[in-house]
Amino acid sequence: MSTDDFSEAIREFERDGETYKMADLTVLEEQGLCDLEKLPVSIRILLESVLRKAHTDGETIDADHVRAAASWEPDVPDAEVPFQPSRVVLQDLTGVPAVVDLAALRSAADRKGVDPTAVEPEVPCDLVIDHSVQVDYFGSDEAYERNVELEYERNEERYRAIKWAQEAFEDFEVVPPGTGIVHQVNLEHLGEVVHAREEDGEQWLLPDTLVGTDSHTPMIGGIGVVGWGVGGIEAEAALLGQPITMSLPEVVGVRLEGELPEGATATDLVLHITERLREVGVVDKFVEFFGPGVSQLSVADRATISNMAPEQGSTISMFPVDEKTLEYLELTGRDPDHVDLVREYLEAQGLFGEQEPEYTEVVEFDLGDVEPSLAGHKKPHSRIPMGDLDEHFPSLLEEQGVIGSGGEPAVGDGGGATVDSSDAGPGLGLDEKVAVELEDGREVEIGHGDVLVSAITSCTNTSNPSVMLAAGLLAKNAVEAGLEVPEYVKTSLAPGSRVVTEYLKEADLLPYLEELGYHVVGYGCTTCIGNSGPLPDPIEAAIDDHDLWTTSVLSGNRNFEARIHPKIAANYLASPPLVVAYGLAGRMDVDLEEEPIGTNAEGEDVYLEDVWPDAEEIHEAIHGSVSPDLFEEKYSQVYEGDERWEALDAPTGDVYEWDDESTYIREPPFFQEFPLEKPGVDNVEDARCLLTLGDTVTTDHISPAGQFGEDLPAGQWLKERGVSPHEFNTYGSRRGNHEVMMRGTFANVRIENEMLDGKEGGYTVHHPTGEDTTVFEASERYREEGTPLVVTAGDEFGTGSSRDWAAKGTDLLGIRATIAKSYERIYRDNLIGMGVLPLQFEDGDGWAELGLDGSEYFTIEGLEDGLEPNQELEVTAESEDGDVTEFTVTAQVDTPAAVEYVEHGGVLHMVLRELLQEELN
Template sequence: MNPFEAIREFEADGTTYKIADLTVLEEQGLCDLDDLPVSIRILLESVLRNVDGEDVTEDDVRGLAGWQPDVSDADIPFQPSRVVLQDLTGVPAVVDLAALRSSVERKDRDPTLVEPEVPIDLVIDHSVQVDYFGSEDAYDKNVELEYERNSERYRALKWAQNAFEDFSVVPPGTGIVHQVNLEYLGRVVHEREQDGENWLIPDTLVGTDSHTPMIGGIGVVGWGVGGIEAEAAMLGQPITMTLPEVVGVKLTGELPDGATATDLVLHVTERLRQVGVVDRFVEFYGPGVSELTVADRATISNMAPEQGSTISMFPVDEATLEYLELTGRDPDHIDVVQQYLDEQGLFGEQNPEYTEEVELDLGDIEPSLSGPSEPNQRIALGDMETQFRKLLADEVDDGDLDEKYEIEMPNGRTTEFGDGSIAVSAITSCTNTSNPSVMIAAGLLARNAVEAGIDVPPHVKTSLAPGSRVVTEYLEESDLLGDLEALGYHVVGYGCTTCIGNAGPLSDSVEDAIDEHDLWATSVLSGNRNFEARIHPKIRANYLASPPLVVAFGLAGRVDIDMEEDPLGYNPNGQPVYLADIWPDQEEIHEVMTASVHKEMFQEKYAAVTEGDENWNALEAPTGDVYEWDEESTYIRDPPFFQDFPIEKPGVDNVEDARSLMTLGDTVTTDHISPAGPFSTDVPAGEWLQEQGVEPHEFNTYGARRGNHEVMMRGTFANVRIENQMLDDVEGGYTIHHPTGEQTTVFEASQRYRDDGTPLVVMAGEEFGTGSSRDWAAKGTDLLGIRATIAASYERIYRDNLVGMGVLPLQFDEGDTWESLGLDGSEVFTIGGLDDGLEPMAELTVTAERSDGSTVEFPVTAQVGTPAGVRYVEHGGILHYVLRQLLTDS
């Protein structure tokens, strides 16, 4: 369909293409393009191009074209041009697609009805762990262990690559998904053939990782969604979202000497959390943008979820084109990018209208860290010692906070370890390893430290996990890799490692000291997440910092240090060495970057990006259109979601006589709800694996087991640091089973409630579900029998994932909390107002009956914002809806 006569031919670089011309809408008086934020224009192009009269209508185009700073409640059916996955979320996505095919086959239909309709790229980067470190063979040994642990999962991914069209897998050992996306997969503009015609369309995407917005550093609109929503997008289902507000952040000035892009992003994160940008788009503009390299911009865009925004994007300008050239993109394609964006009015500096404007002077940025448990808890470098001391004073009841305990390390060296000692110092994460300036700064600082004669204490577990092989290449060319290795920062793998919770084991002597003396051990990492128990279950405080500061703190061996006044260490002559003595200057960093980072590096390293090494090529993958399930597998199992699948939708009814499974406080993250790291033998997941004959050393991690619902539902709400407010001073996945009053695990209680036919709810505070876009946080919630969650506010992705699983996310009225209402989790709950069906943002009533017969009645709003969301809840989930559509239409 072409109702606005906007689909027309356009010639670029000698080739004729079809485009959806935005200027036609302006000519017809539907909008003033200059007033529309760039991100809204890109969404508008998608809607305009995909008008079909059913999923996307003329009214959708008019509604989006009429965007105003004070936005209306219009809904947008957005269809991205591609989908990006990583392996921890990609494996369950593949399992779900395989399960859909199995379900279709059980209905005697052609299983290939389930076929992705947009290109999919899956990058395996979340599985490698830091078991080995500080040695030249650490990388090889970690890769060997990675394949031992994950071969079954990887075979399933190779099956998907062969079974589905346009499904590409980037094998292990290549890089981190967002850095690979930035340096290779991202196109800015696609040249794509559709129905025999050549098209130019903006590069847009969704990804099953919340840091997908990093691609906004090159002006691409993309954001993180749960695996459930991504799977629906793969199958051609539009992502329906409410018209977003757009916040403009005006950058002025330039970064002072000594301040890095990491310091800038920590300031931006702190500021935007204060502004409040949840569910909003963020665009950066102003004279300060030209002062930032594209790598700096991508560093900021990467942490959009920490800022709270859906996306954080920059304009496409000359610097973007130069970055595309540097990273080895084809020159002809770069020409097409500029010509197309010029034609659409999307190239260069823009000055649109915004819902809200924020100004940030780059000159005010100072060296900083963030911690101990949230990325927006920024601490000026000079305040670090004071802040940590205050934290200890608040958390530790008694004892000498300065006391250190002598421990002997496995290599025979002795060291002192106490509160504030650093157990892990890790250069990791796409946030920073995509940025040559901070990586080279870390290398130069390491070189200066080696020359000054200081070293990292033996209790510090050091690691370097580059985001792509290009990083290693330019560190080698600049002769800086050897200096990092001299301090123990050897390459341990090309993946997320410590930032995702794959820090690997600590030495027994360190763990024993932590346990024996109940110490507040710490970590410093160049990551983007530092939530409780994410980095390592025994590390209580985790701090985000730039790569050079990671090395500096690694040298100090502790976080309770005043970097401006105290020495990092002493040279062999007993002379103190200070941070100022070894900090590299900006001019030297720039000179090394210019001399060491070349286009040919990117071209060489990405030329065979999907081929893999001998380990990958030796894997024998299953074949056929339908996956061959192994009922004995402890990694990949046919999930229960689509078994015995009824064609009729179940609908929505009132929730009667429900019990509270957990009563939670503020900022309960998806790491709390669905942890990704290791687990012990005495939790339900570990007990189940042992029953299947799996030895504890073979447990792997929750993240690696995401293809197995038996493990994952037992791991839901099972983080060792989660605190159920129904219990006093108890951490971990425990609850009270009512009405017996017995304390048991969350999983055991849920099964007892299920046997009794008792539906469940979970109550929580502010920012429920903030964190990584983990589909299992919602899937596990559903499988435990939780019909609704009731919270003061939600993080967007978790809220949408709940809707995608048919679970109702309910929100207290402004000012209400479960505490203020006098609830404690022992009540019996009824959720009324659903008998006549569910409406978007429906106002419902919850009645809580106490054991003495008294009741509390309070209003809630169903956070189901669109008609599409209502359909998903009515069908029991988004994939349930898609499956019924496929079966009905075939």
């Protein structure tokens, strides 16, 4: 349909002698297409994008799509919207694979005789290097420099590839290591709220929108920007100009009222909201906050809430742009003229200030109900009131069979209050300790519940001055009260940006944090992404020898099994001041509301209330230390990097020079033998099940990001090529090497394949022989036999961080389809982006309910005539003795565009195929 239907909606906007074009939503209202006041703000922003692109494109996006976007109502119509974000943000763990894929696309084009520069990002992109720094050194003034040195040593090859991309591609900017966390840099600097941008030779005003390759991209919703996390595959497609075709989402409104009580932090609020929205069920939905309570929250508080959208389950978690937003933009050093432009444009669009549209559902939330809380022991939405931890932890150990109901060891006898860690074997009772001699001769005692890692880390909280300065004030009060952190606690401070360090210095609080061991260790995700670094060998040995359930406490957003450290069994999320408090206490099985946090040199008890800062102290610290000058100074050279970055000798040229000997960067196989014809999709015949999985199997289980050993397939591959175990680095750092990553898929040490009756780790059964082996080895044997594979799973399959390799590895292992009760959106979309079919059991069905154990032959029928959106397919599972189970599944492929991706074998395959055909014709 012609785009002329809405040509009147494209009008000029005059400001200070400049003339811009804008897609005016109010014209659509005048034409009777929608009632803007009733549309949620996020839907209006999607509508603007579609309207503008219908004018500038007219083919991929047209007037029918404008009508579809404008048709949103609380009872959401079954309509699709092609959304093209204004920019893309990458972090390095997913950014390196994106660079590798873009380089591989150029190599494929070059092999076909096509100018490789035809592969070029169509929208601006920022890549922030923040996921690679590891906490090897801590508790000293040299920790930061030594960790950064190690970071460059381990990742030099990866960083050279990123630097090549910065030069090879236009509109591809890189924020070098040691600058900040992607979401905080995005919030404090990259986010513009409104763009003034040239497109096709014309000046336009448009809302800032984005997708990012980290699931916590929605943090930008704290300043009213629509942005969400996608897998690297989908982000690469967006970079190359492919719109993200999505079904119109339900929008849940959260009405906030009241005020936070004294002593409650933004982190406590986040954990309450996360718990509440998980109960409501907001997966695949947009969430908008409104109501009188919004004005009570600082923008930093709002961003802390928005950051946890993945833990809530929502796609975005967004606040309105209001006066506080504009004040925040000025505080963080944005140009005052641009701040005025933001106001004028949003007012013209009816998007500024408090909104109360219609929502699919409204959730009421009273800020006054918030109490100090943590989340644990392995789920970020499992909130625990602080006062309940002393009961929570013993109950947890009983549930896990670690101790008996009286606190005694479940098996054996611990042998007294303290045992020698060299006496391997006995379990310990709740109150027993292990004596451990460290390498430097110091002796410590550890037991169940002791805090081995206390880390102020991650984007969730480090962007928020109120909780960071509260941590500094608590540290000051604790030092003055004579408290010390126990020697067995590994302490770290990883600010989200250099600005945080500066305002902690300005407030004269950093010295107190350092006195307790919380020295700056790096500017990156560190502990929250699994880069907590090693524990002392004797402590790890004691954990193994006595099956200790030790703990970590971190100010992050993820605490999944084996994520923080493979030896630490229970992990807890908390506000930065509580991270310090539990670091001081040295244990998690304590009620800090009633029990002392520690004793001073005189043996006197000190309680949390004695050292907890009050609201006025925190307010004064913020007022006296946080200023626009700090942000302007620290972000003025954000893309330049230090002398290490300058010294990197990066490759040059339009086509990347692949090194077959590299163990970090290798050309992936996806496009090496590439047919120009679309392969299509067909039935799956006599597939075997590679894994049978339970509920809440996360992307950490599927595609680990942390450390790995030489006993695993990935470690064996590296060792065969002369890489020593101490040089393995992490899975995340090896994401540019498909050989390592496919061997690491489904290889988490805590993943449990239900075929193996309680055995943990990346193992399975090779069914024709009945042999137990690794997942990778089994997949290779199946490949040699020409046998297709499936995976069965329970609810929430693929929840967690956006991991492109969770889908890429699934594809490379030969898995044609996954069959689960439900999926996390990003993992599902990534599977589609790699051409793997995500299938869903009917309600009430599941592999266990159907009596399947994974030994069957699986045949999936209904694909012989192609695939339709949300098509029902028939599956037959036949056991070795001939028993047949038939059941129906639904393909979780929602849109015609997603169907195209599957039929092409993946979205990048489609993009490359279309590009080559266009160039060759």
